[in-house]
Amino acid sequence: DQQVKQNSPSLSVQEGRISILNCDYTNSMFDYFLWYKKYPAEGPTFLISISSIKDKNEDGRFTVFLNKSAKHLSLHIVPSQPGDSAVYFCAASGGSNYKLTFGKGTLLTVNP
Amino acid sequence: DGGITQSPKYLFRKEGQNVTLSCEQNLNHDAMYWYRQDPGQGLRLIYYSQIVNDFQKGDIAEGYSVSREKKESFPLTVTSAQKNPTAFYLCASSIGPIMGGDQPQHFGDGTRLSIL
Numbered sequence: 001d002q003q004v005k006q007n008s009p010s011l012s013v014q015e016g017r018i019s020i021l022n023c024d025y026t027n028s029m030f031d032y033f034l035w036y037k038k039y040p041a042e043g044p045t046f047l048i049s050i051s052s053i054k055d056k057n058e059d060g061r062f063t064v065f066l067n068k069s070a071k072h073l074s075l076h077i078v079p080s081q082p083g084d085s086a087v088y089f090c091a092a093s094g095g096s097n098y099k100l101t102f103g104k105g106t107l108l109t110v111n112p
Numbered sequence: 113d114g115g116i117t118q119s120p121k122y123l124f125r126k127e128g129q130n131v132t133l134s135c136e137q138n139l140n141h142d143a144m145y146w147y148r149q150d151p152g153q154g155l156r157l158i159y160y161s162q163i164v165n166d167f168q169k170g171d172i173a174e175g176y177s178v179s180r181e182k183k184e185s186f187p188l189t190v191t192s193a194q195k196n197p198t199a200f201y202l203c204a205s206s207i208g209p210i211m212g213g214d215q216p217q218h219f220g221d222g223t224r225l226s227i228l
Contacts (some may be wrong), residue, residue: 004154034216043116043202043219044155089154099170100217102154 003027004092006103013110019077021106023090026071030092034100035064035075038087047088048075080110114139116220118203123225125190125197133188133223135203144186145204145217148172155202161186162208190225200224 005024013019021035031052036044050057050064050073057064063076077084090103116137125131137144143162147155157170161180175194180186186205190197201224204217 009152036219041121041222041224043118043204043221046216046218049216091155099157099160100155102156104152104154 002103003030004090004101004103006088006090006106008106009104010107010109013080013108015082015110015112016079019075019080019084019108019110021075021077021088021090021108023073023075023103024071025073025092027092027094027101028071029094030101032093033064033066033073034091035062036089036091037084038089038105044089077108080108082110082112084108085110116203116205116218118201118220118223121221121223123223124228125225126228128192130189130191131197131225133190133201133203133225135186135188135220137184137186137203137205137220139205139218140183141205141218142183142208143206143217144180145206146170146176146178146186146188147202147204149200149202149222158188158201197225198227 003026034049035047037047038044048059048062048064050066055066066073087105087107089105091100119134145160146158149155156172158176159178161167167178177189202222203220206217207215
C-alpha cells in the first residue's frame with residue numbers, strides 16, 4: 001500500500017517556465033514533508049521541506065505548497081533551468097516516527 | 113568538508129557470498145539509515161540506528177545485517193539469505209532520529225550491487 005504517491009512518472013518543461021511536481025499521501029499521521037532531487041548514480045540531495053503547521057515554504061526558486069485537507073503537496077520550480085533535470089522524490093514522516101516514506105519519483109526534464 | 117562516504121561505488125557478488133557495504137559520516141550525526149532503491153521504485157528502509165550500539169529493522173530487513181560500533185560508521189552486510197540483492201544501496205544520516213524542523217536526512221552517493 002503506497003502511502004506516498006507521485007502519479008506522474010515524468011514531466012517535461014521548457015527552460016524559464018514553471019515546473020510543478022505533485023505528491024499525494026494517505027497517512028493522516030504524516031506531519032513533515034520533504035523533497036529530494038536525484039541525479040543518476042548519485043544519492044538524493046535534500047531540496048526543501050515543510051511542516052504540517054505551514055501551508056507554504058519558499059527557498060529561492062523552489063516553493064513547496066501543502067494542502068492538508070486534500071493530503072496533497074506540490075513543488076514549484078520557477079524559473080526552470082536545464083540543470084534542474086533530475087528525478088524528484090517526495091517523502092513524508094509522522095509524529096515521533098523516524099521513518100521517511102518515499103514516493104516513486106518524477107523525472108523532470110527541462111528543455112533548453 | 114562534511115559528508116557521507118559510501119564505498120565501493122560498484123560491487124559484485126557471487127551467489128552464496130556475503131558482502132559488506134561501507135558507510136562513514138563526519139557530520140557528527142546520531143542517526144544513520146540504509147535504504148534500497150530498485151528501478152522505478154522509491155527508497156525502502158532496510159535498517160536504521162538512532163545511536164551507537166543500537167539499531168532497528170526497517171521495512172525490508174530480511175537478508176541484511178548491520179552494526180553500529182562507532183558513531184561515524186554504519187556498515188551493511190548483504191547475506192546469502194537475501195534472494196534478490198541486486199539494487200542501488202543508499203546510506204543516510206540525520207542529526208537525530210526524529211524528523212521535523214530543519215533536520216532532514218542527508219544521503220551518500222550510493223553503492224550499486226550486482227550478482228555475478
